[in-house]
Amino acid sequence: MDYDSSRVFVENVKAALNGKTLDYIVVNHMEPDHAGSLRLICDLYPDAALVATKKAVDMMAQFFGDELKNEKIVVKEGDTVSLGKHELSFYTAPMVHWPEVMVTYESFEKVLFSADAFGTFGALNGNIFNDEYDIDRDWLPDYRRYYTNICGKYGMQVQSLLKKALTLDIQMICPLHGPIWRSNLVYIINKYDIWSKYEAEGNSVMIAYASIYGNTENAAYYLANELSKLGVKDIAMYDVSSTDVSYIISETFRCSHIVLMSATYNLEIYPKMDDYIS
Incomplete structure (x- = not known):
């Protein structure tokens, strides 16, 4: 649990236990949005054993130093x-x-x-x-x-x-x-x-384009229109300069066909397109 949410998390743990003892803390994943409150929970329940992989236990030392005094059970x-x-x-x-x-x-x-x-x-x-x-x-x-x-x-x-x-x-x-x-x-x-x-999840085309003066964008829309005339119904258009790359990556997995259209920039691929490709 993220440390910023610790108060609510601790309240929920206490309510769930309803006065009972906490025996084990199973740590599936050490990313801070999940394990950020681990030190707090260990301080509240010092007799609870931590159950985790060897790599997770190593990460505990990296994240918290020697502050986690609880017994550690390494599982395989x-x-x-x-x-x-x-x-x-x-x-x-x-x-x-x-x-x-x-x-x-x-x-x-x-x-x-x-x-x-x-x-x-x-x-x-x-x-x-x-x-x-x-x-x-x-x-x-x-x-x-x-x-x-x-x-x-x-x-x-x-x-x-x-x-x-x-x-x-x-x-x-x-x-x-x-x-x-x-x-x-x-x-x-x-x-x-x-x-x-x-x-791919279906027969579809993603067109991602990078345009400086609008010419590459016009070419992208021309292509999309021609594909439509050929009967392609699922066409996704993305301007890499205005669309967060996470959405374009998602569509890259979904679509069966991908078209990338980019203007050049200082003799290289346009930076936003290069970021997506990388």
């Missing part, structure tokens, strides 16, 4: 921790999207705590479950933009995680960002499978 692929009727199993997921990442599976209620995998950009509106939303309408573009910009480079690693997930009986997915998936899990798993295989 397939290790388990019994909580009575609940049992936690741990599966490493390196580079999805940091090197220390693991996911945690709870076998009694069949819940996968998936770290950043299956997450999305955007804030919840009060509803917390996927079936309380129209995902295609309200969330899919942000799911795609999140995956392609956060994990898009690591398709092979995501495929490895998906293969592990398919061996588990998962009834619920709890990602660190976005709605909890309690129904139609195959929807988001299939999306991740498509994106991580770098497959």
Whole structure:
């Protein structure tokens, strides 16, 4: 949890425990938007053991020095921790999207705590479950933009995680960002499978252009019009100078065909186009 949200986070933890002892703190991911409050939680619950991968424990020392005095339990692929009727199993997921990442599976209620995998950009509106939303309408573009910009480079690693997930009986997915998936899990798993295989979602054309005086822009729109005459219906147009690159990257994954049109700048590719390509 981000340190700026620590007060609310601590209040929620205390309410959930309702006076009970906290025995374990499972750390799936050390990125500061999730682990920023770790020192505070450890100070409040010094007897709770930290459960994490070796790389995550190393990062704790880098982030917090020697301030985390709690016992540290280093887990490897397939290790388990019994909580009575609940049992936690741990599966490493390196580079999805940091090197220390693991996911945690709870076998009694069949819940996968998936770290950043299956997450999305955007804030919840009060509803917390996927079936309380129209995902295609309200969330899919942000799911795609999140995956392609956060994990898009690591398709092979995501495929490895998906293969592990398919061996588990998962009834619920709890990602660190976005709605909890309690129904139609195959929807988001299939999306991740498509994106991580770098497959297009349909027959479509993205035209991204960089124009200085408007001539390249005119050529881009001329091409789009000609494609329309040929029956192409899904055409996405982006001016790289006015569109955040995260949206263009997202469309690059979605579309089956890509056209890049750029003016030259000092004998090189126009800088904004070069940024996108890089």
